[in-house]
Amino acid sequence: VDTALRAALISLPALGVRRLRRRVRQAVVDVVRELVAHEETPRHPEVIGRPPREPVPDTRPGPEQPQRYVVPGLRGHTRLVAGMVYANRPWRLFGSLSRALAGVFATATVLFINSATWNLATALGAVQHAVITAVSAVALTLWIIVDHQLWERGDDLPARHHPLYPYNLVTLVTIALAVVVLATALFATLVAVSFLLLDASVLHKFIGRQVGVGDYLFLAWFITAIAMVGGAFGTSLEGDEKVSDAAYGRRQRERQRMLRQMSRPERGGRRGPDTTDG
Template identity: 30%
Template sequence: MPESTPREDTPTSTVGLLADPGVPRQIAESIGSRLSIDLQDEVGGRWSVEVSEETLPIAPDGAIPLAERTPELLSRHRWNRVVYLTDLTQYRDDTPIRYLLAEDESSVVVFVPAIGLTRPSASVRRLVRDILVAYHRDSQLPDHRMPGPLGRIRMLAGMVRSNRPAAMGRALRGCTAVGMASGAFGIFFGSVWPIADSMSYLRLAAVSVSVVSALSAWLIVRNGLWTRRRNLAPQSGTLDNASTVVTVWTAVALMHVVLFIGLAALAGVVVEPSYLAGQLGHATSVRDYLVLGWFSASMGTMAGALGSNFDDETVVREATYSRRWHQRRLMFDDYGS
């Protein structure tokens, strides 16, 4: 068992934790101090982990040439090992992989999306620890592959997390503004109220799913987010388009929720309960205002397609993907036209 407290004269081994901006940088900052303790407990000696945000260039084949840059990085930063966290992905024989270790084992690239959605920081820390421990003990490395449907599902979830659907939602300002204005017609015009009142929760949910799906499809087509199979960048895999669909659908669904909250609140302020009861022919409750806001939000979401014409295509593309995925798609002309 390694000593928990190293001697004062024990040399320090330094691991450089490079990270892409966004989710990888957040993970790196959250695991740095704990990772050094893990290595000290498992391997022994003194360990230091230095976090640095640095974006390495993408090679012509779509991969990250970390091994080629490792000598320069180790010399410049005076590190002993370098670990690079990226939100790009890579495959071997059409199977997603979690990491790629250099032949001399002095550097390793960890593909954060392959870690999945659940507790990514803890999972990345455990993976990096196991790789470094295996190297120092000359033992079995953790499996780098993610085979089967479950591996692809985890990869898809990680890719969507890196894409940050909420950021895309914030980029759809024109879409949201037109949606709110259009949905307000459902609040101010009483002819809409009986229609909303007559709808069951199941029908309202079906309408919501339909309009969110329709607007999502329109945004993907209008902004050239769909990638044709022949244009896919090397090693990007077929999950590229799947992550685009899930990211855009989630962003539009969040916009739909924002419209629902805003329009339901507007209905509560504008429409008197007694007047609403007279129009509907029965006593009213909070439920009626929520249903009215829900149906009006669906109307507004559908009208958001018009508002999308006011949103800049470049801004939407940059917001849909992480910075590194956007760079790779530009590099391989993966934005359809």
């Protein structure tokens, strides 16, 4: 809040995810009160926060410096990360990556019509399915981050840049949630297709015992986990810029482009990564 310039800036991700519209209204009220009525005590400190313990230095000369408000502690950090992840809209990531979706569904289709898959899926227990799913989800998440260079490194950014937290954490959570959304949608689709197309008598012929609802669920679960590997190969066919555009909101992309431009002259012309959008 800059009373001298009669201007203020509110970070929407810092306000979190829950009741965002209400929090924005409350923050605007506090900001306007300080700009117009010069009331420095906010009515909604739980929303707008409080001045930091250590004042942030400002480059503008003169006694009138902008007043900054932060939400300290674990609550503030959690709210910020949640707001940044929400701004990235992870549930829309794979919807923008046609090749990745093609890899996932092509793998699932091949596995679905394979009798060896039926025998293996119905023979494994819930714990084994959970382990396979966790491993494949982690592998797909890490594959996307590493293959498309979404992880920020300190030596790729200007020396004056702030610590990389929370950008890498936001990247990890965003991609992980996108993988969870993809797996959930694929599992629901496979369950429906299994009950519609796979007759119990046909499945009974191959597994050699009575078929129950759990067998259909385990089959869909197993195929979902393995199909994540196909998704990893599919994402490799996507361009780095397309993946970063799908993974991040507009503000994150603009920030990364600006940082790349700033970092090149500081490294003596060394070319920075083209695709980091964390």
